[in-house]
Amino acid sequence: MPTAHQNPFDPPEELRRRQRLGPIHRMTYADGDQGWLVTGFAAARAILTDPRFSVRPDRMRSPTAQPATAPAPPGFFLRTDPPEHDHYRRLLTGHFTVRRMKLLEPEIEAIVNDHLNAMELAGGPADLLKTFALPFPSQVIGELLGVPYSDRQEFQRNAATLLNADLTPEPRQAAVRELMAYLRDLLRHKRSRPEEDVLSGLAAHEGLAADEKAELALLLLIAGHETTANLLALGTFALLANPAQLAKVRDQEEDAPAVVEELLRYLTIIPHVVRVAREDTELHGCPIKAGEPVTVALSAANRDADHFTDPDALDLTRSTAGHLAFGHGLHRCLGQRLARAEIRIALPALLRRFPALRLTVAPEEVPLRSAMTVYGVRELPVTW
Numbered sequence: 001m002p003t004a005h006q007n008p009f010d011p012p013e014e015l016r017r018r019q020r021l022g023p024i025h026r027m028t029y030a031d032g033d034q035g036w037l038v039t040g041f042a043a044a045r046a047i048l049t050d051p052r053f054s055v056r057p058d059r060m061r062s063p064t065a066q067p068a069t070a071p072a073p074p075g076f077f078l079r080t081d082p083p084e085h086d087h088y089r090r091l092l093t094g095h096f097t098v099r100r101m102k103l104l105e106p107e108i109e110a111i112v113n114d115h116l117n118a119m120e121l122a123g124g125p126a127d128l129l130k131t132f133a134l135p136f137p138s139q140v141i142g143e144l145l146g147v148p149y150s151d152r153q154e155f156q157r158n159a160a161t162l163l164n165a166d167l168t169p170e171p172r173q174a175a176v177r178e179l180m181a182y183l184r185d186l187l188r189h190k191r192s193r194p195e196e197d198v199l200s201g202l203a204a205h206e207g208l209a210a211d212e213k214a215e216l217a218l219l220l221l222i223a224g225h226e227t228t229a230n231l232l233a234l235g236t237f238a239l240l241a242n243p244a245q246l247a248k249v250r251d252q253e254e255d256a257p258a259v260v261e262e263l264l265r266y267l268t269i270i271p272h273v274v275r276v277a278r279e280d281t282e283l284h285g286c287p288i289k290a291g292e293p294v295t296v297a298l299s300a301a302n303r304d305a306d307h308f309t310d311p312d313a314l315d316l317t318r319s320t321a322g323h324l325a326f327g328h329g330l331h332r333c334l335g336q337r338l339a340r341a342e343i344r345i346a347l348p349a350l351l352r353r354f355p356a357l358r359l360t361v362a363p364e365e366v367p368l369r370s371a372m373t374v375y376g377v378r379e380l381p382v383t384w
Helices: 013-021 041-049 084-096 098-122 128-133 135-145 149-162 169-192 198-204 210-240 243-250 256-267 336-353
Strands: 024-028 034-038 272-277 281-283 286-288 293-297 381-383
Touching (some): 041 272, 041 293, 084 198, 098 336, 128 135, 128 210, 135 198, 169 198, 210 243, 210 336, 243 256
Parallel strands (some): 034 293
Antiparallel strands (some): 024 034
C-alpha cells in the first residue's frame, strides 16, 4: 500500500497512477495474501454499501502492517457487522443529532476562544497542533462525554500510540490496556455520581457489561479528537499553501459549511478502509473470492476525475456532495456532525485572530503522519 506523499495534500502518486489504469486492482497484502485495491469513486461507494463485505477484524487483512486477528471486543462496533453493529450504534446516535450539535455550538465557540486567547497570550512561534488543533477538539469531546479535561495529556499520549501503524503490537496493546483501565474507573464514578453527559448515560445502561461500556467510550474518545485535530492542522497547512483560498475563509467570502466539505474531500485524512468479502462476488468485472480483502482508497476515490471536476484543485466554491471522507453506508462516521461543527467554527476563528499566521519552516520540512491510521502532520510550526 503506497504511503509516501510527494505533495503533503495529495494521495500518494502511486495510488493516482493505479487509479489512472482503472477503478480496481490486484494487490499483495502485508501478510503475503492477495487481495484488491479500489481507487475509483463509484467502485468505492459500491463496496462500502454492499452487505457482502465485512469489517470484522478476525476476517481482516491489512495493506500496511500485520493486523490483529482477534474478534473485536464487545462494544467496539467500528469492527462489527450487523446486527451487533446496529445494536451498539443505536445507543449513541441520539447524542450526535443535528439538534444536539446545534445546542453544543456556543460551547464549541467558547472553547475555541479560550484556546486562541491562550495562544495569543503565550505568543509565537508555536506548534499549532500541540497548542490548538489537538487540545481544542479533545476538550470538546471530553466535555460532551464527561471526561475531565485535566486527564487529556495522558489520554492523548495513549491514543497516539494506539493509532501509530509504525509501532509493533506490544506498545499499542499496552496503550489500550491503560485507556480501558482509566475508562472503567471513570464509568464507575459516573454510575455513582451521574451528570448530563454521554458516559453517565452509558454507565447507567443496565443492558451493557462494564467492558462493553468502556469499549464504547474508548472508541468515541479516540474518534472524537484524533480526526478533527488532524483535519484542523492539515487544513490550516493547506490554506497557508493557498493564500487566495485562505483569504476566502478568513474574510468569509465563501459559505463556511462548503469550505469544510471541500477540505474534507481534498485532504481525506482517513486514507483507506478495508473490507473482506463474505462470499464470492464481482466488482467492475473483477471476481472477488470469499475471504479476500479489499482496501478502499478513500483519498484516491475523492480525487476521481470521473466524479469531481479538476479534483486536484482546492476549490472552496465547488459542490462536494457525496464525498467519502467520512466513509459511506452503515459505517459512515457517527461523529461527522460534531467534526463539521468544530472545523466550521474553529478554522475561520483561528485565521481571523491571527491574520498574519504563517509557517516558520519550509513546507517540505513539515513532518507528516504518512504511516498512521489518521493522516495529518506530526507538528505544524507557525508564528503570527
